Amino acid sequence: MKIAIIVGTRPEIIKMAPVIRVCQQRAIPFIIIHSNQHYSPEMDDIFFQELSLPTPNYNLHVGSGLHSNQTGNILIKIEPILEQEKPDLVLVQGDTNTVLAGALAASKLNIKVGHIEAGLRSYDKSMPEETNRVLTDHMSDFLFSVSKNQSKVLADEGIAKEKIYEVGNTISDALFQHIPLAEKNSTILSSLAIEPNNYLLLTAHRASNVDVESHLVSLVNIVTHIANKYQEKVVWPIHPRTRKKIEEYAITLDEKIILTPPLGYLDFIQLQKNAALIMTDSGGIQEEACMLRIPCVTLRENTERPETIEVGANVLVGRSLDKALAAIEAWRNHSEYHWQNPFGEGNVAEKIIDAIQQISVTNPEKRNQ
Ligand code: UD1
Ligand code: UDP
Structure with a gap:
């Protein structure tokens, strides 16, 4: 074979x-x-x-x-x-x-x-x-x-x-195999001068979010509002597609948003593991957030990962600030999350x-x- x-x-x-x-x-x-x-x-x-x-x-x-x-x-x-x-x-x-x-x-x-x-x-x-x-x-x-x-x-x-x-x-294999390496080798938190549980993590690359100027502007506005309301920094390892669009539309970012290039897997695991909240339109990151038991706000109207919603790890908010705030407020009553891992x-x-x-x-x- x-x-x-x-x-x-x-x-x-x-x-x-x-x-x-x-x-x-x-x-x-x-x-x-x-x-x-x-x-x-x-x-x-x-x-x-x-x-x-x-x-x-x-x-x-x-x-x-x-x-x-x-x-x-x-x-x-x-x-x-x-x-x-x-x-x-x-x-x-x-x-x-x-x-x-x-x-x-x-x-x-x-x-x-x-x-x-x-x-x-x-x-x-x-x-x-x-x-x-x-x-x-x-x-x-x-x-x-x-x-x-x-x-x-x-x-x-x-x-x-x-x-x-x-x-x-197989993301469960990849993630669990690399958590110990990430903990041992990644210095991303100190390089970005951030503390565990004290920042939000953002990624976005879906065409529907980033290729339309008004959509990308409203996504950035939502994130900026949340960062200011909760006085948290936002770490944004930016996909090349999105970086090009931010530049093309000349969107300026609030100083609470820390932009980084796309990161390696170990640094990115470390950032996910220690985030207070993940905001994303990525498929794989919805899965990893769920396995790491970090609450996830998905900046989409739908998801092909329904089990993350079913176990209570993920909420779909599209580009609605109200929905995002409601999800965050509901999660803020908990200090730890114990939902099931549906991925293996x-x-x-x-x-x-x-x-x-x-x-x-x-x-x-x-x-x-
Ligand atoms: C692609 C996949 C998407 C997946 C994503 C993972 C399709 C239709 N889309 O989307 O399902 O979620 O990968 O990240 O297959 N670019 C670079 N360097 C790169 C790659 C891309 O600069 O190494 C820039 C280019 O400007 C390119 C744009 O990003 O035009 C989009 O890349 P593309 O592979 O077409 O789509 P993704 O958005 O990456
Ligand atoms: N990822 C990474 N570095 C980053 C952003 C993402 O290593 O800066 C990893 C993340 O941990 C996940 C995968 O890339 O395993 C998700 O890829 P992406 O969001 O590009 O694609 P999707 O899953 O939406 O197809």
Whole structure:
């Protein structure tokens, strides 16, 4: 069984890292194909270094571009590699353009596709990721769902139950493996002159929040209001997409907002772990905040991570200051949070590779049909 593992963006590198590690431990033959959808060193190289990942066997250097252009370029560049390498299985993770292109290229070559983090749905078709998720799920042969929610979504969409493996989310592996390293090695709190539990952490990169000037202005206004009301600093490791927009729209930031470049995983874990509150539109950060038991205000109208809401770890506020304040006030009565962690205990990659090995041993024709 030879596996081609496809990555392209920051969250895919982080969430695939545990799978790569298990392949290494079990001496399973694999190659890594990196689309380089993310390419700035702080969105790409730093994670290969910090997570001790091998250099990708192939780098497609696609970079940024319009959606079809980027997706098409990845598709065109992956095909000859898959033809030459002839993997038994292509693994993709998440919902980016890299995921859709990787799954489609494999599917056209009759190579089996495994989709990690299958079954997520925001039911918001204006999000490019929603189309990527739905299409990838329906092309996949093995769907690794996070929880019952996603398994049910997939089954309700007509996907055969035998294809669905409910395993949890590999972010639990990545996070739990790196907390001790973050505690030991990160000096981010002292470098930013902030104290534990005494600052808010912000990230934003969704097109719907940052690509429309009035939306980005109102997001910044909400955050500024909250910072001033609670007399807290806001640490904002800013995504390159958002930095460009802040500059383009000439938005000035309050002095309570500390802007940093995108951070490495250890520094970012340390910042999440010690924050009083996380405000974000990121998918992975909603999950990590929930696992770290830090309250999360999600600056979106919907989420494909409903379990974070169900356990009481996350509130959707869109760009409503009133909703954000109501959520924060409700949380302020607690000093600790004990909600359940719905994402797994740190052995999800093992479950995925167990399933893959089981399939190839017990059912070789399923692999090669
Ligand atoms: C992409 C994914 C999104 C994921 C996010 C993780 C899609 C459709 N979007 O969004 O699902 O949540 O990654 O962060 O696949 N840029 C740089 N350097 C980089 C990468 C991007 O400067 O290394 C800038 C470029 O101006 C680029 C913009 O950011 O045009 C957006 O990058 P892109 O990869 O298209 O989308 P993301 O917003 O990063
Ligand atoms: N992250 C990081 N440094 C940062 C911001 C985020 O290491 O400055 C990590 C974060 O811990 C999470 C992942 O990147 O694991 C989330 O990526 P992102 O928000 O870009 O994408 P999404 O999850 O929304 O697809």
